Amino acid sequence: xxxxxxxxxxxxxxxxxxxxxxxxxxxxxxxxxxxxxxxxxxxxxxxxxxxxxxxxxxxxxxxxxxxxxxxxxxxxxxxxxxxxxxxxxxxxxxxxxxxxxxxxxxxxxxxxxxxxxxxxxxxxxxxxxxxxxxxxxxxxxxxxxxxxxxxxxxxxxxxxxxxxxxxxxxxxxxxxxxxxxxxxxxxxxxxxxxxxxxxxxxxxxxxxxxxxxxxxxxxxxxxxxxxxxxxxxxxxxxxxxxxxxxxxxxxxxxxxxxxxxxxxxxxxxxxxxxxxxxxxxxxxxxxxxxxxxxxxxxxxxxxxxxxxxxxxxxxxxxxxxxxxxxxxxxxxxxxxxxxxxxxxxxxxxxxxxxxxxxxxxxxxxxx
Amino acid sequence: xxxxxxxxxxxxxxxxxxxxxxxxxxxxxxxxxxxxxxxxxxxxxxxxxxxxxxxxxxxxxxxxxxxxxxxxxxxxxxxxxxxxxxxxxxxxxxxxxxxxxxxxxxxxxxxxxxxxxxxxxxxxxxxxxxxxxxxxxxxxxxxxxxxxxxxxxxxxxxxxxxxxxxxxxxxxxxxxxxxxxxxxxxxxxxxxxxxxxxxxxxxxxxxxxxxxxxxxxxxxxxxxxxxxxxxxxxxxxxxxxxxxxxxxxxxxxxxxxxxxxxxxxxxxxxxxxxxxxxxxxxxxxxxxxxxxxxxxxxxxxxxxxxxxxxxxxxxxxxxxxxxxxxxxxxxxxxxxxxxxxxxxxxxxxxxxxxxxxxxxxxxxxxxxxxxxxxxxxxxxxxxxxxxxxxxxxxxxxxxxxx
Amino acid sequence: xxxxxxxxxxxxxxxxxxxxxxxxxxxxxxxxxxxxxxxxxxxxxxxxxxxxxxxxxxxxxxxxxxxxxxxxxxxxxxxxxxxxxxxxxxxxxxxxxxxxxxxxxxxxxxxxxxxxxxxxxxxxxxxxxxxxxxxxxxxxxxxxxxxxxxxxxxxxxxxxxxxxxxxxxxxxxxxxxxxxxxxxxx
Numbered sequence: 001x002x003x004x005x006x007x008x009x010x011x012x013x014x015x016x017x018x019x020x021x022x023x024x025x026x027x028x029x030x031x032x033x034x035x036x037x038x039x040x041x042x043x044x045x046x047x048x049x050x051x052x053x054x055x056x057x058x059x060x061x062x063x064x065x066x067x068x069x070x071x072x073x074x075x076x077x078x079x080x081x082x083x084x085x086x087x088x089x090x091x092x093x094x095x096x097x098x099x100x101x102x103x104x105x106x107x108x109x110x111x112x113x114x115x116x117x118x119x120x121x122x123x124x125x126x127x128x129x130x131x132x133x134x135x136x137x138x139x140x141x142x143x144x145x146x147x148x149x150x151x152x153x154x155x156x157x158x159x160x161x162x163x164x165x166x167x168x169x170x171x172x173x174x175x176x177x178x179x180x181x182x183x184x185x186x187x188x189x190x191x192x193x194x195x196x197x198x199x200x201x202x203x204x205x206x207x208x209x210x211x212x213x214x215x216x217x218x219x220x221x222x223x224x225x226x227x228x229x230x231x232x233x234x235x236x237x238x239x240x241x242x243x244x245x246x247x248x249x250x251x252x253x254x255x256x257x258x259x260x261x262x263x264x265x266x267x268x269x270x271x272x273x274x275x276x277x278x279x280x281x282x283x284x285x286x287x288x289x290x291x292x293x294x295x296x297x298x299x300x301x302x303x304x305x306x307x308x309x310x311x312x313x314x315x316x317x318x319x320x321x322x323x324x325x326x327x328x329x330x331x332x333x334x335x336x337x338x339x340x341x342x343x344x345x346x347x348x349x350x351x352x353x354x355x356x357x358x359x360x361x362x363x364x365x366x367x
Numbered sequence: 368x369x370x371x372x373x374x375x376x377x378x379x380x381x382x383x384x385x386x387x388x389x390x391x392x393x394x395x396x397x398x399x400x401x402x403x404x405x406x407x408x409x410x411x412x413x414x415x416x417x418x419x420x421x422x423x424x425x426x427x428x429x430x431x432x433x434x435x436x437x438x439x440x441x442x443x444x445x446x447x448x449x450x451x452x453x454x455x456x457x458x459x460x461x462x463x464x465x466x467x468x469x470x471x472x473x474x475x476x477x478x479x480x481x482x483x484x485x486x487x488x489x490x491x492x493x494x495x496x497x498x499x500x501x502x503x504x505x506x507x508x509x510x511x512x513x514x515x516x517x518x519x520x521x522x523x524x525x526x527x528x529x530x531x532x533x534x535x536x537x538x539x540x541x542x543x544x545x546x547x548x549x550x551x552x553x554x555x556x557x558x559x560x561x562x563x564x565x566x567x568x569x570x571x572x573x574x575x576x577x578x579x580x581x582x583x584x585x586x587x588x589x590x591x592x593x594x595x596x597x598x599x600x601x602x603x604x605x606x607x608x609x610x611x612x613x614x615x616x617x618x619x620x621x622x623x624x625x626x627x628x629x630x631x632x633x634x635x636x637x638x639x640x641x642x643x644x645x646x647x648x649x650x651x652x653x654x655x656x657x658x659x660x661x662x663x664x665x666x667x668x669x670x671x672x673x674x675x676x677x678x679x680x681x682x683x684x685x686x687x688x689x690x691x692x693x694x695x696x697x698x699x700x701x702x703x704x705x706x707x708x709x710x711x712x713x714x715x716x717x718x719x720x721x722x723x724x725x726x727x728x729x730x731x732x733x734x735x736x737x738x739x740x741x742x743x744x745x746x747x748x749x750x751x752x753x754x755x756x757x758x759x760x761x762x763x764x765x766x767x768x769x
Numbered sequence: 770x771x772x773x774x775x776x777x778x779x780x781x782x783x784x785x786x787x788x789x790x791x792x793x794x795x796x797x798x799x800x801x802x803x804x805x806x807x808x809x810x811x812x813x814x815x816x817x818x819x820x821x822x823x824x825x826x827x828x829x830x831x832x833x834x835x836x837x838x839x840x841x842x843x844x845x846x847x848x849x850x851x852x853x854x855x856x857x858x859x860x861x862x863x864x865x866x867x868x869x870x871x872x873x874x875x876x877x878x879x880x881x882x883x884x885x886x887x888x889x890x891x892x893x894x895x896x897x898x899x900x901x902x903x904x905x906x907x908x909x910x911x912x913x914x915x916x917x918x919x920x921x922x923x924x925x926x927x928x929x930x931x932x933x934x935x936x937x938x939x940x941x942x943x944x945x946x947x948x949x950x951x952x953x954x955x
Contacts, residue, residue, distance in 0.1 A: 059830035062866040123686025125597055127783060130432035134792055141804075148808035148880065150909040156868045162871075163912055166806060190782040192756050193775030196598055196685050202755070224759070233764045241768065246761040260759040268761075291828065291872070349601075349688045431783050435793040683783040684776065745773050 007035050012351075013041045020117060020174050020355075021362025032347045037340055044366035052326035056159055056292050056330060057083050060326065064313075065152040067328065068364040070113050071307045073099075073106035073143075076156040081237055082302035082313035083158040087295035088166040094283040095160030102146065102155060103304075104269040108180075109139040110307035111220075111262045111269075114359040118259055119191060121356040122200055128191055138176055145169045158293070160286030170277065177274050184266055192260070201256040205342050205354030207346040208253060215338040219309030219331055220261045225253035230307035242279070243272045255357035262359070292321045308332050308361060328367055332360035376494035377405065405497050409486050416670065417630045418448035423671075424629075424678050431682035463526045463615050470524030474612075475620045477517035478627035485510050489637045490565050492647050492662040503564040504556060507638055511593055514631070515541045522612035534612035537602050540692055540698035541593055547700035548589035551582040553568055554711035555642055568646035572653065572723070574641040577730045581707040581737040584701050585644050587676075590639070592692065594631045596715060597681035599692055632677055639660070639671035692748045699744055710736050803882060805910045805922045808865045811881030812858055813908040814901040815931040821851030825869035825881035833859035834869060853898055853918050860886055861894040871912050876935040879916075880909030882923045908934065 007030045009058055014022040022043035028036040048067065052060045064079040065072040084091060091099075116132030140150040146165045147155040155162050207217070212225040222229055228249045232240040248264035250257030261316050295317045303312035309331025318324040335358055342354055381404055385397035420444065422437070429436030438444035462471060488503045488653030490496035501505050515538055522534020556562060558578060559570040576583050592599040602611035613624050644650050650669075658665070687695070714732060718725045794801050803809075821838040839850035840933040870880050881904075888894050910916040915936045922928065942950070 020857060023896045025940075057828050059828070059868065062830050062864060062868070119685065121599070123597070124684065125428070125681055126683050127432050130434060134433060137792070144808075148804070148806045148867065148909065149865065152864065152866075153867075163914070166804075166910075166917060178788070186782055186785075190683070194684070194779050195773065195775050196687055196691075198755055198775070199691050200685070200688060201902045228762050228764055230764065233766050236766055241766050248759050250759045250760045252758050256720050256755070258756050260756060264759060264761065347688075377896065430791065431787050433786055433789050433791050435791045435795075569779075677778065679783065683779050 005030065019367075020360060023360070023365075024361055025351075025355075027348070027351065029348065032349075034343050034346055034348065034351065035047060037343050039336060039339060040366050041336075041362065044362045046367070048367040049326050049328060053322055053324065056321045057087075057295070057323065058291050058293075059309070061157060062152075062154045065154050066363060067367060068110075068306065068308060068332065068361045069151060069312075070361055071106050071110040072151060072153045073102045073155060074110075074304060075311065076154065077103050077238070078302060078304040078306065079313050080156045080158050080309045081304065082300050082315045083295070085300035085302050086298065086315050087145045087158065087289075087293060089159045089287055089289060090240075091160050091282045091287060093281050093286045094164075095287075096167070097276050097280040098155060098161045098285060100238050100240060100243070101273055101280070102143070102153075102161075103105055104272045104276070105139050105142065107269045108266050108273075108306045109136045111266050112136045112139075113137075114307075115187075115259065115262055118356040119197075120361070121352045122197060128187065129336055131183070131187055131190070135180060138180070142169065142172055142176060145172060157286060157289070159289035160284070162286070164285050165281070173273070173277055177270060177277070181267065181270060184263070189262060192263070193245065198256065200350075200353055201259060201357070202254060203252070203256045204350050205346065205357060206252065206254045207338060207342055211341055212253070212337055215341075216334050216335065216339060217309070219257055219306070221309065221335055223247060224250035224261045225259035226251055231303060231310055235303070237302070237304060239276075240272075243275055245269075245271050255353050258337060258357040258359075294321055303329070306331055308364065309335055311364075330364040330367060332362075332364040333367075335360060336365065375496060375499065377492070377496070381405065391538035402497070406487075408669030409497060410483055413483060413486050413630060413633055414626075416633045417626060418452075418665070420633055420674055421451070421629055422447050423674065424681075427675060427678045430680050431679070437455045452622065455619050455625075456481050458621075460618040460620060461615070466615065467524040467526065470520045471615075474517045474521030474524060475616065475623035477520065478514050479623050479630070481510050481513035481517065482627045482630040485634045486637065488564050489634075489641055490646060491570065491666045493565065493569070495662075496565065499563055499565045501561070501563045502644075504552055504562040504567070506551065507564075508545070511631075512545065514593075514627070515545075518612050521616065525612070525615035527615050530612050530614045531758065533602060533614070536689055537595070537612060540599070540601075540689065540696075543693055544589045544592040544698045544700075547585050547696060547704040548593065550701070550704035550708055551585040551589065552642070553704075553708040554579050554582045557708070557711050557715050564641055568641060571648075573726050573730060574643060574650045578726070578733055579643070579707065579711065580734050581703055581740065582711075583639075584737070584741075585704045585707070586639070586643075589696075589700060590635045591677065591680065592696070594635060594677075596632065596677060597629060598684040598687050600681075601686055601689055601692070624743065632674060636670040636673035636677070637666070639673050640666060665765045699748070701742070703740055704757075706736070707733075708742055780942070791859060803924060805917065805924070807882055807909055808867050808880045808911050809882040809884055809909055810860060810863075810865065811883040811904055811905050811907075812896060812901065813879040813881050813904065813929075814856070815877045815906070815934055816902060817931040818855065818875045818935060819853060820875055820877075821853050822874065823940075824872040828868045828872035830866065830868060831859075831862050831864065832902045833857075833858075833862050856898040856901055858896040858901075859894065860896055861891060867911055876913065876915075879913060879934065880911045882907060882909055 007028045009026055009028045012025040012027060012201050014024045022041075024040040024043070026038040026040065029033055045067070048063050052063055055063065061076055061079060064075040067075045083089070084323060112132040112135055116129035119128040120126060143153055144154075146169055147153050147162060168173045172195045207221065207225045209226045212222050213227060217225070218229070228247055232243075233247065245268045248261045248268070250261050297317055299314065299316040301312055301314045303310050310329065312329035313333055314325075314327040314329070315323045315326040339355075339358070342358075343351060346354065378401055381401040382397055385400045386394060387396050425447070426436030426438075426444070436444065437447045440446045440450045462468075485507060487497045488500055488506055490499065518541070519534050519538045522530045522537070555567060555575055558575065559567040561567065561570070591597075591676070595602050613621060616624055640646060647666045649658045649660070649665060652658075710733065714729050718729065721729060823834075823836045823838075824833040825947060826832070826836050835855060835857040836853065837855035839854055865880070867880055870878055885893070906928045907926070908916060908929055909923055910921055913934075913936075916929065916934070921927075
């Protein structure tokens with residue numbers, strides 16, 4: 001005799017230790033199995049796109065820092081690329097190299113944070129998190145050397161970069177490049193083959209290739225599902241076409257692949273940083289651009305491979321000092337499209353694992 | 368009762384002291400007084416060790432994570448447990464409307480009681496203990512079941528649907544881990560020939576950790592699970608929606624539950640020290656030579672050592688899911704414990720009165736069997752036998768030229 | 770790979786980290802060493818250099834700088850500099866982006882080095898012109914290559930006088946430059 005049972009709806013509230021930011025999820029459960037989810041976000045909405053209409057192009061750089069606050073440099077880069085496309089500005093080579101260098105360092109920092117919090121959600125009591133943050137601190141110290149701030153950097157400007165790094169930056173970078181791969185290897189030894197991690201992440205939350213492409217997923221999540229697509233290779237910007245690096249591509253699309261793709265991307269990013277620091281030419285770092293410049297009327301879209309996926313800025317100008325419209329294509333927001341399909345049928349204990357492996361940042365989702 | 372008096376020098380001395388103070392007609396009062404004094408000492412010792420243990424765990428966990436632990440409250444942060452205690456006392460003691468009064472009250476009390484009562488049989492010297500039951504080991508494995516029951520009482524008495532679910536899950540896990548725990552002790556009983564803990568310690572000419580490595584391994588893991596410690600601490604996980612049986616407890620009730628949980632660590636370490644590392648004796652030299660340090664120091668040292676091992680495991684491993692936990696208990700630990708029991712029985716039948724060399728031979732055979740079984744089990748269970756990181760490959764994509 | 774080997778490797782890594790020195794910095798007794806380029810809170814303002822042009826107020830994305838000036842009656846030959854009556858920087862909303870410092874054509878405003886300006890009342894979170902006048906002149910070297918190139922470090926405690934804070938101090942004009950600018954160019 002089958003007992004009648006009904007589903008219960010639980011609210012994983014916006015304040016929760018394991019949702020990365022203020023994300024609310026209403027989960028309908030049948031026993032332990034997830035039947036349906038309803039994501040509710042917008043708790044971090046600050047009106048970035050509207051604020052951008054009232055600030056000049058150079059001032060918007062400070063707004064873009066705060067989108068995905070774990071990867072500020074890359075946000076800056078995406079925005080200034082859009083501005084330069086709109087206004088037809090030429091960036092000096094040293095500026096381009098510095099942009100790629102800092103963007104890749106920022107990608108390492110962002111992935112370290114994503115990995116650390118993913119493992120924290122698995123219950124590892126903070127040890128891998130602390131190791132990741134210890135290494136991230138060194139990268140943030142380098143950022144402080146370059147632009148005076150650690151997280152909200154506002155380093156890039158339309159036409160290049162704000163200022164040249166100080167002389168103590170280059171030895172510091174060299175030391176980081178010689179040390180960091182060993183620490184990442186140590187972290188990999190701690191985690192990669194740990195049976196408990198494997199048991200909890202292998203085969204969990206599989207995102208199939210077709211679903212990933214159909215849902216416009218991008219970034220490490222897409223690459224873990226088997227699609228070898230990286231904007232730095234497919235549509236190179238700045239000096240990425242001169243850099244030699246590989247793309248880690250997964251085959252299963254489960255949480256373990258998403259996690260491992262990020263770890264391997266750290267190594268590739270460090271390769272790029274090393275190449276940049278060797279090949280960087282001398283010269284000016286910023287084109288001579290006035291502060292309140294007026295691009296001709298028109299529109300432009302520029303996209304970069306941010307640490308979470310494809311970050312794009314669509315700017316429409318009406319010949320004023322502020323854009324008429326600034327639309328931000330946030331990768332984390334689009335990556336949440338497939339959340340329902342990824343979570344259905346799994347147990348509650350897997351929910352946090354799958355959500356953590358997606359590595360969304362609410363600053364981007366809500367803007 | 369008389370026999371344990373004769374062996375128990377501490378009891379006799381205190382009894383004589385009290386008899387000297389009281390008139391003869393009140394000899395039962397002297398007996399009572401002696402018992403209470405020793406209980407007082409033991410309970411205080413355990414509680415002090417628990418409080419210190421929470422502090423030590425936080426500091427050591429911090430050092431594993433290359434950071435300092437709490438070091439602000441008092442010199443070196445030593446008053447941190449006091450600060451935690453004061454915080455918990457000052458919190459509001461909520462009782463949900465639908466909670467059952469008696470069970471809600473009883474659950475923390477029973478947990479602390481079951482933790483403290485186990486210490487009664489742990490000997491901290493060859494002639495100082497509270498009671499040397501001749502069924503000591505049976506007592507040891509029977510009492511933690513009260514903790515299990517009290518968890519369920521707590522979950523049911525909270526009147527919260529999720530607490531009940533979490534408690535039911537916890538009880539299922541704990542019951543399934545008691546089986547390997549008990550069976551792994553069978554090997555020790557066979558070797559020692561008696562269930563009394565003092566006899567077990569005295570029978571360890573070589574510490575049982577050498578003679579019974581598999582039993583030690585199984586008991587360590589099963590005891591971790593019994594104490595709800597990492598990697599089996601899914602009851603306290605924030606990411607699990609059912610927040611466990613202690614959701615509705617707050618203030619000092621919650622403090623008692625935490626005390627019971629960490630006290631179990633201390634008590635389990637004491638049990639491990641007694642059963643596997645020769646209790647109060649120097650584990651490195653034979654019993655008839657002079658021990659370098661007093662026996663209490665040895666026992667406390669071993670307790671701290673095992674607490675550090677538990678902290679080390681907690682620092683490294685993430686949590687397991689409930690179905691993986693149960694599968695591990697029944698598919699891995701239970702067969703290992705049964706194999707250990709059979710092998711030990713066979714060896715004892717072959718050499719009923721082993722000399723030292725035969726003891727070392729027994730130890731060698733047991734280690735070989737243990738490592739063989741572990742490798743065998745690992746190969747049998749290993750679903751990801753190929754390189755698990757092979758699912759992600761580096762791909763060279765040609766760069767598009769704009 | 771045998772089951773359990775991964776866990777064993779992980780435990781060894783943790784044990785190895787036990788031997789490393791902790792990276793904690795015991796604030797407030799110890800401080801993290803700041804780079805001289807740190808964009809800090811205690812803005813450094815040189816009244817002698819400031820002309821009241823309010824470029825900083827115009828560049829600020831938040832619009833938190835309020836400048837009220839009055840004619841000063843001095844230096845009327847080359848163009849007047851204003852007397853600054855109000856120069857409020859609202860730290861409560863400031864995000865220390867440094868655009869105001871980037872804006873200043875006279876190198877009168879510099880970023881500071883502090884980060885500990887928490888106050889119990891919101892109204893205290895405004896830096897007034899009196900506070901700016903009285904504060905210690907230890908500017909950060911952010912966007913001030915003249916300070917950086919001479920190796921200035923605000924953490925060392927030495928103050929920078931107003932004559933040395935500007936970009937002209939590193940490149941002093943020669944006599945011919947001045948002739949060309951002031952005599953022949955007119």
